[in-house]
Amino acid sequence: KQTIDQIAAGEVVERPASVIKELTENAIDAGATAVTIEIRDGGTTFMRITDNGAGIPADQVKKAFLRHATSKIRKAEDLVNIASLGFRGEALSSISAVAQVECITKTPEALTGIRYCIEGGVEKEYEEIGAPGGTTFIIRNLFFNTPARAKFLKAPVTEGNHVSSFVEELALSHPEISFKFIQNGQNKLYTSGNGNLKEIVYQIFGRDLTRELVAVDARTELMHVHGFIGNPNVARGNRTFENYFINGRYVKNKVIAKAIEDAYHGFLMQHKYPFTLLYLDIVSEKVDVNVHPQKLEVRISDQEGVYHQLCLTIQNALMNRER
Ligand code: ADP
Numbered sequence: 112k113q114t115i116d117q118i119a120a121g122e123v124v125e126r127p128a129s130v131i132k133e134l135t136e137n138a139i140d141a142g143a144t145a146v147t148i149e150i151r152d153g154g155t156t157f158m159r160i161t162d163n164g165a166g167i168p169a170d171q172v173k174k175a176f177l178r179h180a181t182s183k184i185r186k187a188e189d190l191v192n193i194a195s196l197g198f199r200g201e202a203l204s205s206i207s208a209v210a211q212v213e214c215i216t217k218t219p220e221a222l223t224g225i226r227y228c229i230e231g232g233v234e235k236e237y238e239e240i241g242a243p244g245g246t247t248f249i250i251r252n253l254f255f256n257t258p259a260r261a262k263f264l265k266a267p268v269t270e271g272n273h274v275s276s277f278v279e280e281l282a283l284s285h286p287e288i289s290f291k292f293i294q295n296g297q298n299k300l301y302t303s304g305n306g307n308l309k310e311i312v313y314q315i316f317g318r319d320l321t322r323e324l325v326a327v328d329a330r331t332e333l334m335h336v337h338g339f340i341g342n343p344n345v346a347r348g349n350r351t352f353e354n355y356f357i358n359g360r361y362v363k364n365k366v367i368a369k370a371i372e373d374a375y376h377g378f379l380m381q382h383k384y385p386f387t388l389l390y391l392d393i394v395s396e397k398v399d400v401n402v403h404p405q406k407l408e409v410r411i412s413d414q415e416g417v418y419h420q421l422c423l424t425i426q427n428a429l430m431n432r433e434r
């Protein structure tokens with residue numbers, strides 16, 4: 112059983128950033144309005160995710176760490192769904208199979224919370240304790256019992272950068288949730304969760320950029336585009352500041368990148384890339400979102416239409432901006 116969990120873990124848990132992804136998704140699913148993420152050594156030795164969500168009822172805590180793949184296969188079409196969704200329902204079991212996990216959780220109704228420790232799939236402690244409403248997961252020594260996998264971890268700085276980029280995406284995806292990110296004891300990111308996008312850009316990327324932002328908002332039958340684009344004066348040397356979401360998902364997409372860059376053509380020097388934070392909501396018939404455990408793909412079927420509308424919208428915004 113432990114071996115099977117360790118194998119399953121390979122699909123879900125590749126590196127600290129994938130643990131952070133799974134656990135923050137759970138926090139959001141639990142209705143959290145504030146999430147704190149803390150890591151040390153790039154997350155390899157220590158990760159702590161605290162949320163103020165619904166908590167796990169005492170009698171459900173141990174069950175939450177069991178694999179429930181089979182319970183999800185009821186009919187033939189579920190098999191197809193499971194294949195496309197990857198290993199859903201396996202995050203906690205997978206993570207606890209390859210790390211030392213401590214979970215402290217309390218529902219609003221419960222008088223006391225539960226502290227549950229499980230290491231390499233082996234239960235260590237289960238006790239009632241005082242706790243605030245919500246859930247905290249502490250993950251220590253990722254891959255402590257699977258040295259073959261530990262070898263594939265990069266240097267702590269690199270792993271930390273993966274976590275850090277993921278937390279930025281997360282904060283941009285959920286302006287209504289307050290995120291705090293602490294790395295090696297230092298506060299790295301804080302968003303207030305008040306839903307104000309411009310303020311979040313300022314909180315994440317700094318004030319220089321914020322002053323230069325141009326608002327964008329255009330709607331057609333094909334899609335709604337809104338967000339902010341950077342003034343050409345504050346262009347960057349690489350594409351990492353081209354942020355965009357397609358139907359709520361933070362992705363990279365060649366068609367979108369080309370539309371952005373072509374729109375800026377003539378406004379920018381060569382080899383310079385703009386800052387963008389764009390939310391594209393494309394009618395569902397025109398996109399195909401494929402979710403695998405480790406990669407996210409969005410295929411746009413009406414590439415021409417999306418390209419032209421986005422290009423035009425950005426060009427209009429650039430030409431009409433206040434100088
Ligand atoms: P899934 O999210 O696909 O259900 P997971 O293994 O990620 O599977 O989590 C198992 C279960 O544990 C969840 O369905 C949920 O009931 C519970 N859970 C996990 N994390 C939290 C959290 N932060 N707050 C409340 N419940 C949680």
Ligand code: MG
Nearest residue numbers: 133136137202
């Ligand atoms: Mg989950």
